Amino acid sequence: MSLFQITLTIAMAVLSLCLLLTAIRFAIGPTLPDRITAFDLIVANVIGIIAIYTEFTGNEDFIDVAIILSVFGFLGSVTFAYYIMKINV
Amino acid sequence: MKTFYLHSAIAFVSAYLITHQDPPPLPYNAFSTAFVFLVIFWILWSTSWFYNKPYFRKMPKALFFAVFFIKELLVANIKIAYDILTPRYYMRPTVIALPLSVKTDLEITLLACMITLTPGTLSIDVSENRKILYVHALYVKNNDVELLKQYIKNGFERRLLELTT
Amino acid sequence: MGVIEVEQIKEVVSCVFILAGVIFMLISTIGLLRFPDFYIRMSAITKGASLGVGLILLGLGIYFNQPDIMLKVLAIITFIFITAPVAAHVISRTAVRNHSPFWNKTNLKEFEEYQEKLHLDKIKNHDRYREEQKTEKKPSGAGDNV
Known part of the structure; x- marks a missing residue:
């Protein structure tokens, strides 16, 4: 196992830990905007995980997944925020 | 702005064509392609002195603005990281009302995006008549709100106005 | 190499x-x-x-x-x-x-005015919504002008 692969494994583990901590905030978040924020961070984490997985396998096709995920994560959080703004006013 | 789009499109297409020739004149990797793109873009920019003087003058300013922006992003990110990792909070959050001197929608959007991306400040809301931008700032030196306002106005807004007008 | x-x-x-x-x-x-x-x-x-x-x-x-x-x-x-x-x-x-x-600990001095205005707007919208309901018996249009 080369130094490069050890680094990638460590990065993957730390990103998984980030995902877990964000899930805690998603569960206990006192208000709904907190949960949207946590959702935004989860999407960013998953994009990072996909990038590192692409380097692990050497398969270049996974980058397209990251592009689509970045688009849909933005749309999801904005839609959710607008929905909350409209129902409370 | 139109000239910028046109020049980048020309440089992009010609860089693509040069790197995809059959006996490749340059090694096929990202850095040689970026180098070709930058060289073609630089040549086009230097010819613009003959037909588009304002564009010729604005390009270095835009470059300096980008460098300034990246420097701000890194420095203040490290500041926030220090505050997260040490147990005491050093921040005094304040909501300031920033009077806007930019007018159009594009400029307000760009300014709000840049304020949000600079760590420590978060643009919260714009008033109905588009005169005041409410900014949530984490670090205010010596509780001096006016200093921070002057900093934002001189650092971002003035440069943005120089670029867009 | x-x-x-x-x-x-x-x-x-x-x-x-x-x-x-x-x-x-x-x-x-x-x-x-x-x-x-x-x-x-x-x-x-x-x-x-x-x-x-x-x-x-x-x-x-x-x-x-x-x-x-x-x-x-x-x-x-x-x-x-x-x-x-x-x-x-x-x-x-x-x-x-x-x-x-x-x-x-947040210093809200410059923001309170705007918050009060938002609150008043909300109450006003709510009142208008009720009046429209009374007169038309059809709740419409009040949520659009946010």
Whole structure:
């Protein structure tokens, strides 16, 4: 196992830990905007995980997944925020 | 702005064509392609002195603005990281009302995006008549709100106005 | 010999970028858990997460070192740096309209006026909604003029 692969494994583990901590905030978040924020961070984490997985396998096709995920994560959080703004006013 | 789009499109297409020739004149990797793109873009920019003087003058300013922006992003990110990792909070959050001197929608959007991306400040809301931008700032030196306002106005807004007008 | 050295340099540079990005992500996640109020959390994580993802993707592009992958990576980075502040602005605006509480040390001197105005607008809209309901017996149009 080369130094490069050890680094990638460590990065993957730390990103998984980030995902877990964000899930805690998603569960206990006192208000709904907190949960949207946590959702935004989860999407960013998953994009990072996909990038590192692409380097692990050497398969270049996974980058397209990251592009689509970045688009849909933005749309999801904005839609959710607008929905909350409209129902409370 | 139109000239910028046109020049980048020309440089992009010609860089693509040069790197995809059959006996490749340059090694096929990202850095040689970026180098070709930058060289073609630089040549086009230097010819613009003959037909588009304002564009010729604005390009270095835009470059300096980008460098300034990246420097701000890194420095203040490290500041926030220090505050997260040490147990005491050093921040005094304040909501300031920033009077806007930019007018159009594009400029307000760009300014709000840049304020949000600079760590420590978060643009919260714009008033109905588009005169005041409410900014949530984490670090205010010596509780001096006016200093921070002057900093934002001189650092971002003035440069943005120089670029867009 | 020379080819192997270039490969190793690429791997090391890519490793450095990926580790820096991961560290920024971890710091912003800890900030999301630790900070006391919604707005501070928001301003802590927007930049940290976008900077971290940008660094990780840049490391990926440097590792593969091909023009089309670099183009895709730059497209993702540009898109993230455009959309992250927009999403942050929309979410924090939602929080302001929903009267999400501020931290008790926050200095709100310049904001209170605007908050009162928002509150009055809300009450006014609500009254008008009721009157329209009384007169027309059909609830319509009151929610649109926000």
